[in-house]
Amino acid sequence: MKISISVVIYSVVFLLCPLMAQAKTSDVLVLKNGDRITGEITRIWDAEITIEPEYADEFNVDVPAVAYIESEREFEIDLADGRELVVTFPGADAEGNQIIKTGSGTEVLALSNMLELDEPEDYYDWESIVDLSGDLKKGNTDSRNTKLRAATTLKLGDHRHIGELNLFREEVGDTVVKDQTIVNYNYNWLFNDPWFFSALTTFERDPIIKLDSRVTASAGIGFDIWNTPSRTLSVQLGVGVRAEEIGDESTTSSVATWVLRYSQDFFSDDLTLFHNQSIIPTINGRRNTSIRTSTGIRYEITDLLYANISLDYDYETVPADDTTVSEDIVVLFGLGLEF
Structure with missing residues (x-):
């Protein structure tokens, strides 16, 4: 196939830009059986939490098996009541209920009410x-x-x-x-x-x-x-x-x-x-x-x-x-x- 030099240059511009490394902050899933999984949470979808530990490829954990989440990172979440929020997960209250922190304060949230979670766009x-x-x-x-x-x-x-x-x-x-x-x-x-x-x-x-x-x-x-x-x-x-x-x-x-x-x-x-x-x-x-x-x-x-x-x-x-x-x-x- 004959390709003009301009076409090749035009394409290479988009394929050879330098990559930029991103620092990762560890998140923690605390399970109801007491186990803790440390890694990077990437999403919640279809009642499953996807997490990628440093020692393994990412895998899914059923939401009903999780007691609460700990993370200082911000996430975008969709709730069953129709709200869309940007939150962090400080952990649990004294009764073990999940706490989320928004721009207007903190509130208790049942993880089962979270329809979707995604990492905010970089x-x-x-x-x-x-x-x-x-x-x-x-x-x-x-x-x-x-x-x-x-x-x-x-x-x-x-x-x-x-x-x-x-x-x-x-x-x-x-x-x-x-x-x-x-x-x-x-x-x-x-x-x-x-x-x-x-x-x-x-x-x-x-x-x-x-x-x-x-x-x-x-x-x-x-x-x-x-x-x-x-x-x-x-x-x-x-x-x-x-x-x-x-x-x-x-x-x-x-x-x-x-x-x-x-x-x-x-x-x-x-x-x-x-x-x-x-x-x-x-x-x-x-x-x-x-x-x-x-x-x-x-x-x-x-x-x-x-x-x-x-x-x-x-x-x-x-x-x-x-x-x-x-x-x-x-x-x-x-x-x-x-x-």
Whole structure:
């Protein structure tokens, strides 16, 4: 696959930023049988407390087995009465009841009334993944699909930067029928959390179908439905322009953009379900609507290595090359690294 130097530089910016170490404060679970578990509490969900001791991987403890929590760190909690609070856990009162401390004072809380607990977001947060996936079909005509994906999310205070590089290649027999490069950069400014301003830029090319370049730039508004370490669901809607070079023709169109991002961890974060969706219809200009989705699961093999399976859907109402199929569905299996 031929990739321009600018595309490579554009992608490396998001993959090679230095990591910043974070100091950890120990939390304590005091169990009803008298045992104490010291480590880092990461969440409460589905009546289970997830904690990671220094001597082992994280594991879950049933909430009914816990007498109380001790922690000087702040947590965001959702209660059964509908309240959302930022609290610390000083320990228990004289009767052994859990005490929580809020900005307005202290109160007694039954742990069973806590529906969810998450760590508050750090000012600086970073997550990157790189994976290689593919499939191989044997029959009257052999075919092979290969996908290389690299993505990074960088958060600095109220500013979120999401960069992604996708390289797709499809071969039928000895013929390359798809050689697609897609680079996305999505900037979010959380001016009034959970609302954010969004600016989206995408670059795409596939010389096989004579698409020399397709650049889309849009701005709009977005909303974080969920935004915690264990689950994310955000949507954004914008308007912008699209410039295309197809063969000897250059066109400029006005477009709308819709982006949905979802991910959720299960089984102590060992399994992640994800769904990413992009819909870009033309408002004025070359009539075309492009739809791309990627849905799948990632399974953590080690802290660094994961396996993944995804269903990718790529559809265009009016493709760049009228001779190509406008709908492409492929199931891919692969391995990746997360850091």
